[in-house]
Amino acid sequence: MGCSAGLVAISLAKDLLKVHGNSLALVLSMEAVTSSGYDGKVKSMLLANTLFRMGGVAVLLSNKKNDKLKSKYKLQNLFRTHMGSDDESYQSVFQKGDDTGYVGVSLSRSILRVAANALKTNITELGPYVLPFSEQFLYGWSLITRKKEIYIPNFKKAFEHFCIHAGGKAVIDAVQERLRLSREDGEASRMTLHRFGNTSSSSVWYELGYLEAKGRVKKGDRVWQIGLGSGFKCNSAVWECISELDPNMRNAWSDKIHLYPIQIPDVADH
Template sequence: MALLVDFTVFNPDAGLRVDWEWHRQHSMTTWEKHGASKERIEFCDRILRSSGIADNSAALPEWLQPDKSAEPKTDSVHSGREARMVQGQCIAELLFKTGIEPEQVDILVTNCSIYCPVPSMASMLVNMFGLREDVEAYHLGGMGCSMGVVGLNLVRDLLAARPNSIALFVTNEVVTAGFYLGDRKEALVTNALFRMGGAAAILTNRPSWRLRAKYALAHVNRVHTGRFPRAYSCLNLEPDEEGHNGIVLTKDLPSEAALCLNKAIARAAPRVMTWRQYGEAAAHFARDFAAKASRRERPPAYQPDFTQCADHFLIHAGGYAILQAIKKGLRLPAEKMMPAFVTLRDYGNTSSSSTWYTLAYIESCEGVRANQKIMQIGVGGGMKAGVAIWRALRGFTDAHPAWAHLGGRRQVEAQLPRPITVDYESRYDARAAVEAQEKLRAAPRRPEAERISFEPAKEPRRLNVRSWRDVSRTDAGDWWRRPPGQPLAEGEGEGEGEGERGAAAQAAAGVQRGAEARPAPEAAGAEAEEPAAAAAAEAPLAAAEAGAFAALEEASPAAKPSAARSVQVLAVAADDM
């Protein structure tokens, strides 16, 4: 059985957020000078306004934003920068969060549809994080938006072939490589919908890790309808008349995606149906057989109530129309669709990682109870569709940094750019949102035994030093920009793996370097100010040193290497003070 230990999603910095309204008023003339026609900009604007994406939330690289780049850059160099930024942050945060060392990873599976460099993206991550020489590394390209779910099938099979192993699953899409520079409307839709995003997950089949894992993979299946010409050609990467490559979406895409997804869900439904639904299905089969034998009109196909089959639904946030079609096909209420619509609002279409953003929202704002079933649904070009069924092993809430801006508050329909079922007076009806929030607070509370705790999980972890936002982000802006293969600086990485003594020596050396590198107070001025200035300068260094050694003492023996790395980060932060 495959266990999901933990996962992380990419949390873009504020500088990567796109304020489309500001761009519309100030920056579009910049791109018009470089060949972007006014019709192209207006078409993308119409698509964006009807897409369900907020004007100032989703992220794009700086070299694709009009106010930060004179012209869009889509070359392989900038594509590689985006890949290292997204995947590097996700994996670094995940390893820090779980306390797993890169040398412990046995299987690596990466996915990116459009950007397929040489060496592969899997090799890039092996180089960045120093994975073992015998690691099984695979990179999958051209798999589309379904890979975030379909890839779990491959990971499960690889774990079944290697008992007692740890697998690292990384999925994202590089929007730089897929940004379209032409005027073909079928390809311009992706410019308005796709945004930066990525996810990384640790899966294992070690029985001893069951107590620390979040979910167990109960079932996963996939369907591929590529043998039909319409399904195969409804989504393509092809050049236009001027030679600009772009992802072309045809009019057959919604119908083919619905057909493929229907087949995948039909295969997964018997795995999650209740006993009562089994009885209803048997009675329906008997009525259908009798109608067929008597040549009467046959009843419509039986479809179970999926709200009785699963507690949460992770649906690919491909766009407003796609989510509405899935909602109608599965007959889901608005509250079950809310996580997917919130993901679309705040992060746009992040391709294969969108379902993981939805799961992060559920963990952060709604909470998960033990034994709840989670249905993860993905669909992408080819056509391919996948359905994964997860079972929660314990009840918890996990505050993901990507959803920290919500403060753990559940969202309501009035806070969406486009409503799910109700037409509000404006795109953001503040009054309706306040009324809905008050109604939610006034709802009868569950008994104390069933109430979800919004405190962090109390289960022991191998490493619990500080949060990623407090520690790991301090050097994330530098290390992922380092070119692949560049050697470490002198003294960097010394003492790693030597236990507590090596980590303490690193921390002491880092703090000492910070003290030596700190400039002396200026001689000019009153001499009485020098002791106060020196004391003020020593305070943050002393605090960093004390926090580093306290964290090292609290770490378990198995987590000493990870604690040593955390102390290195604190030492670097002290140097920068």
């Protein structure tokens, strides 16, 4: 299911827990690069060999009442957008064989535009559930009056933290610009990309681990995870922190968190 598979799995686990009482669900999100390596010579398919890195995360979900006392987060909302009915979206990330028979993943030049359209559709569905009425009104009014520039809601009034899929610098930049977020809002994504690379569906969890290790997530805070992936898909998960988190609790960042954030120069700065 591609790089947004982690949130697809959370959606499946959520549905299973609705019909199986007093249960646990274990979700594993990982990237294994060896199985999808490309040995051919087509440049658009070679690119995938350099983008991804090994990584994995395990997430335990529960519907047991007693587990609420020791749980970190509560899942508030989850919305999945699939753009597969559009040919450009469907073919933007596509596994196929080349003329010599080697199988690989082809990445289209239109992928950023496709991702932007998927994100727009997803947040249109998510917005009414998370945004304050004032932001919904401004967005709706811009549609009614048919202004040239549609109002982009201020999602910082709905969320304290953002975990944008670390698919690459261009992806993070595009989502950040689309949502009118600050560079600090994308820090967890950029630092995850810098240290671990694109670990596919597990990247949004590495980002949450970064925020926890920095001691930034407080009880009552809301976290928005945005997963982007082949299909083309855009999936959103909204979590509410329901516990006092200990930043010294060991995770993947513990040994290096004191070194971050670091300054990452733009290509033009080299």
